[in-house]
Amino acid sequence: MTTSAPISRVGMFSTGSVQVRPDHAAATWKPMMLWLLTSTKWTPPLPINFFVIEHREGLVLFDTGQDRASVTDPGSYFPAGITGAMYRRSAKAVVPADQTMAAGLGRLGYKSSDVSVVILSHLHQDHVGGLAELFHARIYVSQAEWDTLAQPRAELGGLMRRHIDLPGLAWTKVTPAPTTERALRPFTTAHDLFDDGSLVLIPTPGHTPGSLSLVVRRPGQPALALVGDLTFAAPLLESGHVPGAGDRKQLQQTTAMMNELRRNLGGLVVLATHDPDAEGELSKAFVR
Numbered sequence: 001m002t003t004s005a006p007i008s009r010v011g012m013f014s015t016g017s018v019q020v021r022p023d024h025a026a027a028t029w030k031p032m033m034l035w036l037l038t039s040t041k042w043t044p045p046l047p048i049n050f051f052v053i054e055h056r057e058g059l060v061l062f063d064t065g066q067d068r069a070s071v072t073d074p075g076s077y078f079p080a081g082i083t084g085a086m087y088r089r090s091a092k093a094v095v096p097a098d099q100t101m102a103a104g105l106g107r108l109g110y111k112s113s114d115v116s117v118v119i120l121s122h123l124h125q126d127h128v129g130g131l132a133e134l135f136h137a138r139i140y141v142s143q144a145e146w147d148t149l150a151q152p153r154a155e156l157g158g159l160m161r162r163h164i165d166l167p168g169l170a171w172t173k174v175t176p177a178p179t180t181e182r183a184l185r186p187f188t189t190a191h192d193l194f195d196d197g198s199l200v201l202i203p204t205p206g207h208t209p210g211s212l213s214l215v216v217r218r219p220g221q222p223a224l225a226l227v228g229d230l231t232f233a234a235p236l237l238e239s240g241h242v243p244g245a246g247d248r249k250q251l252q253q254t255t256a257m258m259n260e261l262r263r264n265l266g267g268l269v270v271l272a273t274h275d276p277d278a279e280g281e282l283s284k285a286f287v288r
Helices: 034-038 081-090 100-108 143-150 234-239 246-264 278-285
Strands: 007-020 045-056 058-062 091-094 116-118 138-142 170-174 189-192 200-203 210-216 224-225 269-271
Touching: 007 100, 007 278, 045 100, 045 200, 058 143, 100 189, 116 246, 138 200, 138 210, 143 170, 200 269, 234 246, 234 269, 269 278
Parallel strands: 058 116, 116 138, 138 170, 224 269
Antiparallel strands: 007 045, 007 091, 045 058, 189 200, 200 210, 210 224
């Protein structure tokens, strides 16, 4: 890493809130299809966070939140039939007009046109909601995640291509390469976004096959790990309790690796998309 501080600010904003089934946020013995079809309970409202990083190379977003059209016009936004019914059973969201991605950027002093780079943890709809405002930016996603768009029944698995593969978006599909950096162990592959060690993508599959997390490093301050849906709350991750949606064995393996990384990067702060405590933890951990 360089000794200068290429990152001047890290902020976050929530594009409304979402309720999911309790087994989604924290796995029980029930297989996903069982709890999805039978659960009658919802979690309390959880945030739909995205993160804003001011880097000397430009403004970087990690995820883009949820599109307000998904709540104002759900009949057009979501698939019809059985697939649409599964979406309705899995989550219910609220996205007020003053809590869109553009509104969040505005509160932090930016415009959508200021964004240079977007990193998507994965391609589910509560992470890609701002893409239609980001045609000028470079969009990063893992190649493994992009490949899932072509799988049979991808839409049933939460991937709505018509809201993702928009004509004119500038996509960069990343395959993390081998790394020998000891500080990133146990992760052995990574992608250094600007080749300065400050923003490093690591593969964290489990929730989806191609999920990515972002390690944010700045000299003299705690490192951050932006982890998408690897967990719903940092204490759950620390205890090894994984979400109930995804490949459970892979989630357990990746969670163990993230916990080892936490130990190796003493003081690493984990920030998740739906963690109600993420904003407070960021405020404590990162001096702007």
